[in-house]
Amino acid sequence: MDLYQELILEHSKRPVNHGLREPFDAESHHVNPTCGDEVTVRVHLSGAGDDAVVEDVSYDSMGCSISVASASILAEEVTGGTVAHARETYEAMRAMLTSKGEDPGDEEQIGDGVALAGVAKYPARVKCALLSWSAFTDALYQAEGAKQ
Amino acid sequence: MTAAPFTDEELARLRADFPILSRTVRGGHPLVYLDSGATSHKPVQVLDAERRFYEHTNAAVHRGAHQLSEEGTDAYEAARETIARFIGASAGEVVFTRNATEALNLVAYAFTNGTHGGGGGRGDRFSLRPGDEVLVTEMEHHANLIPWQEACRRTGATLRWVPVTEDGRLDLTDLDELLTERTKVFAFTHVSNVLGTVNPVRELAERAHAVGALAVLDACQSVPHLPVDVADLGVDFLAFSGHKMFGPLGIGVLWGRAELLDEMPVFLTGGSMIETVTMEGATYAPVPQKFEAGVPVAAQAVGLAAACDHLTALGLDRVHAHEQMLTERLLRGLAERPWVRVLGPADLRERGGAVAFVVDGVHAHDVGQVLDDRGVEVRVGHHCAWPLHRKLRAAASTRASFAAYTTPGEVDALLEALDRVPAIFGTEVPV
Numbered sequence: 001m002d003l004y005q006e007l008i009l010e011h012s013k014r015p016v017n018h019g020l021r022e023p024f025d026a027e028s029h030h031v032n033p034t035c036g037d038e039v040t041v042r043v044h045l046s047g048a049g050d051d052a053v054v055e056d057v058s059y060d061s062m063g064c065s066i067s068v069a070s071a072s073i074l075a076e077e078v079t080g081g082t083v084a085h086a087r088e089t090y091e092a093m094r095a096m097l098t099s100k101g102e103d104p105g106d107e108e109q110i111g112d113g114v115a116l117a118g119v120a121k122y123p124a125r126v127k128c129a130l131l132s133w134s135a136f137t138d139a140l141y142q143a144e145g146a147k148q
Numbered sequence: 149m150t151a152a153p154f155t156d157e158e159l160a161r162l163r164a165d166f167p168i169l170s171r172t173v174r175g176g177h178p179l180v181y182l183d184s185g186a187t188s189h190k191p192v193q194v195l196d197a198e199r200r201f202y203e204h205t206n207a208a209v210h211r212g213a214h215q216l217s218e219e220g221t222d223a224y225e226a227a228r229e230t231i232a233r234f235i236g237a238s239a240g241e242v243v244f245t246r247n248a249t250e251a252l253n254l255v256a257y258a259f260t261n262g263t264h265g266g267g268g269g270r271g272d273r274f275s276l277r278p279g280d281e282v283l284v285t286e287m288e289h290h291a292n293l294i295p296w297q298e299a300c301r302r303t304g305a306t307l308r309w310v311p312v313t314e315d316g317r318l319d320l321t322d323l324d325e326l327l328t329e330r331t332k333v334f335a336f337t338h339v340s341n342v343l344g345t346v347n348p349v350r351e352l353a354e355r356a357h358a359v360g361a362l363a364v365l366d367a368c369q370s371v372p373h374l375p376v377d378v379a380d381l382g383v384d385f386l387a388f389s390g391h392k393m394f395g396p397l398g399i400g401v402l403w404g405r406a407e408l409l410d411e412m413p414v415f416l417t418g419g420s421m422i423e424t425v426t427m428e429g430a431t432y433a434p435v436p437q438k439f440e441a442g443v444p445v446a447a448q449a450v451g452l453a454a455a456c457d458h459l460t461a462l463g464l465d466r467v468h469a470h471e472q473m474l475t476e477r478l479l480r481g482l483a484e485r486p487w488v489r490v491l492g493p494a495d496l497r498e499r500g501g502a503v504a505f506v507v508d509g510v511h512a513h514d515v516g517q518v519l520d521d522r523g524v525e526v527r528v529g530h531h532c533a534w535p536l537h538r539k540l541r542a543a544a545s546t547r548a549s550f551a552a553y554t555t556p557g558e559v560d561a562l563l564e565a566l567d568r569v570p571a572i573f574g575t576e577v578p579v
Contacts (some may be wrong), residue, residue: 001521004514004572013574035513035529035544036537062543064511065573128513 003122004065007115012065015072017079021058026142030135032127037063039071041135043143050084052147057136064128066119071132073112078136086140089113090133097126151465153473154552162462163553165191177523180558185341185369185502185549186527187391190455194394197454201447208443210420224446227453228436234456235386235403236377243402243409243439244449248368249291251387251402252335254439255364256295257415259333260302267413268432273332273362274412278304281330283361285310285318285347286539287340290532292366296335305332312539316343316492323355331361338370338381342533342547343492344475344502346370353382362408368392372551373471373500375464384408390448394551395455399448402439409435416441459552467552471501474550474559478503481563487570491540504531504547507566509575512544518572519546522565524558 024042031038044056057079061071078086093113096105101121105114119129154162163169166189173179181189207220225239232239245251261267262274276282282296286309300307308326311319318336327334334356339346353363363383370376372393378386385408390399404412414421414432418441423431432438459467476496482488482505491504507515516528527547530537537545548562569575 001518001572003517009573035511036534037511037513037543064513066513122517125513125517 003118003125005115005118007112008065008069011069011072011112011115015061015068015075017056017058017075018061018072019058020060021056024056024058024143025146026139028135028138028142030131030138032063032067032131034124034127035064037067037128037131039063039067039132039135041071041074041132041139043136043139045083045140045143045147048144048147050082052083052144054078054081054083054086054140059132059135061132063131064125066116066125067128067131070113070116070129073110073116074132074136077111077113083140083144087137090137093133094130096120097129151463151469153470154466159553159555163555165193165458166553167192169553173523173525174521180522180524180561182524182526182548182550182554182558182562184372184551184554185392185531185547187397188372188394188551189553190396190451191394191458193458194396194451194454198396198447198451201450206447209446210437210444220446224444224449227446227449230453230456231401231449232403234460235371235401236379237403238406240435241378241403241406241409243404243436244445245387245400245402245439246398246445247391247400248366248387248389249295249400251400252292252364252366253295254402254415255333255385255387255404255412256299258412260299261413261415263303267415268438269413270411273408276300276303276305276332279330280305280332281308281328282306283308283310283326283331283334285336286312287316287318287343287345287533287536288335288337289341289366289368290534291368292335292337292364293535296333306330310336312343312536314540315494316340316345316540317498318345318347327355327359327361329359331356331359333364334361335364335366337366337368338376339367339373339500339502340492340533340536341369341502341549342504342531342536342545344500344504345492346498346500348498349381349383353384357382369500369502372459373464374468378403390452390455393452393455394458395452396448399445399452401452406435409439412439414438414441418442420444462552470552471550471554472496474554474556475499475501475503477556477559478548478562481559485563485566487575488566491542491545501550502547503549504545506542506545507569507575510569510573512546514573515546515566515569518569519562519565522561522568524562524565526562 092109207216209220229239356363364385365383371388386403421441512528
């Protein structure tokens with residue numbers, strides 16, 4: 001099964017930076033109503049505007065291996081980078097996951113996220129992979145609002 | 149004499165009537181369909197009946213005076229008689245809806261409408277006010293929970309529920325405190341769509357009647373799988389869906405006692421369901437027409453009648469015996485795998501053919517994906533019973549469910565595919 005790459009299983013068993021931490025500027029809770037999966041994502045920023053830095057992404061994820069791995073990859077890829085980079089990474093992830101398998105993903109941009117490329121072929125699972133990323137962009141939007 | 153499961157030869161013949169069962173999925177795997185609890189497949193007899201209606205009779209029934217309309221109306225009403233006979237009812241007590249969800253909403257909305265004196269109802273039985281209570285159970289499908297939550301919200305009535313025990317049965321210990329003179333409705337399921345639990349319907353209906361409450365039964369998971377006779381059950385209303393019992397999508401049934409249907413306020417309004425209409429108001433047609441607003445779903449009714457005939461020909465007692473055999477086979481197989489936890493009764497006592505389970509340390513979505521990779525199609529998630537899953541401390545579960553066409557080999561295919569799960573996810577397999 002190409003869906004369950006070793007990298008995915010690794011992330012799902014040992015998710016990077018797992019857990020909810022303080023300080024944080026905003027928090028978002030997203031649910032997948034078809035399976036009941038839930039994720040809470042907290043974002044802590046420093047600075048303002050596109051050059052603001054994502055100091056910390058902390059999360060609590062309860063779900064399948066795909067959704068937990070995706071949250072772990074999120075934390076790995078966007079923590080320490082700029083807000084602009086985080087947004088580009090989200091867009092690249094979303095493009096790959098909704099491409100029905102056409103877009104293999106760019107490793108330069110999304111790192112381990114490319115291991116989730118196989119998910120795009122299973123429409124019912126795309127939401128699992130996007131759950132934490134959607135919660136993250138929500139929290140990011142709120143955090144930026146709070147900084148203004 | 150007890151009925152026997154279908155023999156291999158019978159199964160092969162039976163399956164030949166369901167064209168979809170011969171297709172392959174996911175790169176050539178034979179389809180192993182274990183999701184009939186969600187929706188069943190359709191035999192050619194049902195598809196032909198529906199097609200014949202569209203090709204020869206198609207008309208907006210119960211309106212117009214041309215020949216097609218007459219024939220269409222006859223076909224629609226004949227279908228109603230067949231379906232009524234199938235559940236031991238008379239045709240005048242059978243109301244067609246779009247599905248069981250709509251049938252249950254119909255009753256819930258009738259209570260709300262009655263509260264406000266609307267809907268052409270009679271008497272005060274169909275009303276809910278602050279101080280009144282609606283009783284449901286913790287194992288209900290959302291379709292028999294949310295309509296009551298909303299009815300209570302609209303009227304100020306209070307929703308209460310019967311809890312579920314650890315082994316997946318109704319905990320009736322405190323029923324006397326839950327079911328009281330304040331209770332106006334007790335709505336519960338015949339067979340749990342998750343646990344397979346068969347509830348003691350007769351006893352619960354009697355307890356409801358003893359305090360003057362009406363008993364509303366969700367029969368979605370019983371009517372397709374075991375002989376159901378409304379007179380035996382003793383309830384006041386019973387709802388089921390066509391598509392779970394070899395029938396078409398888009399049709400459901402609400403059965404109700406004639407005198408109650410007569411008193412009950414209407415829900416959906418519009419064409420077909422009226423007696424007279426002025427600009428100021430309307431009076432309503434007799435039962436069942438007053439509950440069937442809009443152009444009736446005639447082709448679907450004809451298809452559902454064909455499905456009832458099909459099940460009758462197979463013999464519901466044999467369908468039940470067959471599914472019991474499959475359930476026992478699956479429960480035994482799962483019991484041999486200590487890394488699997490079955491939700492619901494572990495034995496066949498008062499248990500139907502829906503088997504939900506949890507694999508230690510692996511989410512149901514992942515289990516379902518591994519099964520699907522081998523063509524084994526099961527349901528994953530909370531199966532529209534989220535509170536029940538929360539109660540049983542399962543975020544989600546994997547559910548296998550059967551129909552008359554399910555083979556013992558398909559149960560074995562599920563178990564075999566399931567054994568890949570611990571290997572793929574590296575979870576501990578105790579020996």
